[in-house]
Amino acid sequence: MDTRGGDSSDQDTYRSTAVEFIYRPTAGDFEEALRARARRSTAGRAQALTAPLVAAVAVAVFSVLHDATLPVWIMSLVLSVTAASWGTVRGLRTMARRMFSVVEPYGQCRMVADERGAVSTGDRASFTVDWTVFREYLETPGLFVLLGGDRAAGVAVLPKRGAQDHADVDRLRAILDRNVKRL
Missing domain, CATH: 2.30.29.30 (Pleckstrin-homology domain (PH domain)/Phosphotyrosine-binding domain (PTB))
Incomplete structure (x- = not known):
């Protein structure tokens, strides 16, 4: 050059x-890249942590407003944060597959x-x-x-x-x- x-x-x-x-290129390359971005960049960490954090805040607010008992509050918190984290991981996989679909024809x-x-x-x-x-x-x-x-x-x-x-x-x-x- x-x-x-x-x-x-x-x-x-x-x-x-x-x-x-x-x-x-492979779809796995893009998954590895997006996982690394989620772990090591500020924007990636913010993207990965937003859904679980919003779920935790929503459960806390709902529990306080409805005077939920401590066991119900803890169970709701664990389930919602787990579901939001799972959704985040699935979202990264979907994004990786979409990125790969753009470059695959080349x-x-x-x-x-x-x-x-x-x-x-x-x-x-x-x-x-x-x-x-x-x-x-x-x-x-x-x-x-x-x-x-x-x-x-x-x-x-x-x-x-x-x-x-x-x-x-x-x-x-x-x-x-x-x-x-x-x-």
Whole structure:
């Protein structure tokens, strides 16, 4: 992606090295990404905790207004928070499947990243993205997950299994560390 002629410093040579990943996305990749986002980002935690918190507050208010006995209050609280938590998990799974359904038709993907950004090419489409689109990223055992910034409220998923060489994972991590905030 970055082709420079003439003399360049060692730093410029290091920074101009592109990394290539070839992979086929799966629904599991998006589930893993959304679970990691829910655990490690402020927005993800807020999204995951809103329903159980609202359920707990609703039960508490209802119990106080109707003068419920303590055993009824505790049972209602446990059941409602459990149901709301289950709904949150199901919601994340549904969201992951929907995200996957958008990228599934593109088939196998080839992503090339350098200091300026990434170019991703699938069987049916390609796009180029600058690192400034992403506010932060996080890493799971199997993925790099890029989280959208001010102008883009999205999640980009990059499976590590797509690395052509194990060193490419480290090289991409270094590129991301220089260009995007790590969570």
